[in-house]
Amino acid sequence: MGEPEQIRGASVTSRALSVLGAFEGSSGSLTVARIAARAKLPLSTTYRMVHELEEWGGLRKGSDGKYQVGFRIWELGQLAGRRLRDRAHPFLQDLFDLTHENVHLAIREGTQSLYVDKIYSSRKMPQVSRIGGRLPLHATAVGRVLLAAQPDWFVDAYLQRELEAPTPKTVTDPRILTQLIADVRRDGYSVTIEQMRMNALSVSLPVVFNGQTVSALGLVFEAHRYREVQRFMPQLRGTVDRIEFAMAGRPLTIGE
Amino acid sequence: MGEPEQIRGASVTSRALSVLGAFEGSSGSLTVARIAARAKLPLSTTYRMVHELEEWGGLRKGSDGKYQVGFRIWELGQLAGRRLRDRAHPFLQDLFDLTHENVHLAIREGTQSLYVDKIYSSRKMPQVSRIGGRLPLHATAVGRVLLAAQPDWFVDAYLQRELEAPTPKTVTDPRILTQLIADVRRDGYSVTIEQMRMNALSVSLPVVFNGQTVSALGLVFEAHRYREVQRFMPQLRGTVDRIEFAMAGRPLTIGE
DNA sequence: AAGCGGTTCTCACTGAGTGAGAACAGTTTG
């Protein structure tokens, strides 16, 4: 006779994780009440969870009383995918030194590309991607490279969904995209123009490890400079080679 | 009559967090058994926790069957202290462009400095600090700047503890360090030579926001180039000014 | 074939987690 319209999977752990999940997407600080609303948990439960997480260092209470993600989570996060990030980073920086264009490194997570590293300085074009941010696979060069590395059934399934069009020029027609993906597979690189943001162009190459595309290296600059793509190709190629070589080397990590 | 020699604070949440905590310090991958040992939890409990965390995306099962921290934690971590990192980063990159020396940004967490950002390329000296890594406050320039920003009672308490000496030249005498901290407060910057690693020198300035030292900007290069410190000072100063100005600006974050 | 280190799963028991609700605090409103 009650209304058990609550959430199903209600393990304690999942509740605690929901509290953390409440911060995803919502940049910055949240009040306990807002966390409760987002996590779809009762207020008192949320309150308890939040405190336990705070004590551990997973959340931090700001001066305004709102909560933020704490540095312990950040530190822990640094351990994720460390091999790729540590090995690749110095070469991304070298590439930036050479080109002074925005450099990206992204992996595929589900149906999105996740930007795991990025080099940029202050005098640059407005940013769409963010370290730790996600973008759709069909509308960026890195995304297309990552998509092209997936088996056909995955690509087809992806293209069958409703595809967002961040700019008027974004290609969303599955037939055309299928062809473009085939081109990427043939050429070994991808170039997209004004697919994610007007006046932006991106080039990308796959980083291959053990025969698998593990990530995509990308460069972004102004669309009107499209002639320069060729100029950058050897440098991109060289950077990928270095990263691949570094990845193959013995693990740096000692102990455990 | 039993032996309740188990761990005290045994809330479910704390157990789940212990599982995550097991990865701290232990770089890379762990088996379930090892996680259990590190977290001091029974095997079956650990097993359950690990699976729940895996399902959520907090842990990831590697091809070797071992577990690693997952990208969801990493993404979440990107939200921690984002304001400082986002605002400061472009200027750190500018500083690196100018100097091509290792650039650091650190905050204080407890009795250690936590490196929240770092710019370096492939042709550089061996690294001691790591993004997400911690170092003691008394043995680096950034550390001393952060320590100098604390009230006397904190400094005294810190210096009273047993201080590690990573190199033979590391100063650990509380009396001398007290004087050095006083110097930092007077001068507004800190220079340390071979305190953390032989042949390494570091310079650091505080980044002040709302009258509080929120972090320390640092430059590291070879000890024998100590004459160049003066050369870099204006550039460091300028970078700090820019960061402070950017921090003061309106929040970029929209919504929630 | 016996031993080892690891994983996966079951199940009866029980204490840790639950969440409605009350008290409290700060701020906006007429």
Add this chain to the structure above:
DNA sequence: CAAACTGTTCTCACTCAGTGAGAACCGCTT
């Protein structure tokens, strides 16, 4: 200045989710 909000903190009796010993299982090494 009282009333209405919005949010936080805390209590407590009930009960259901979490527990962990232990067994089965797996894939190696010797």
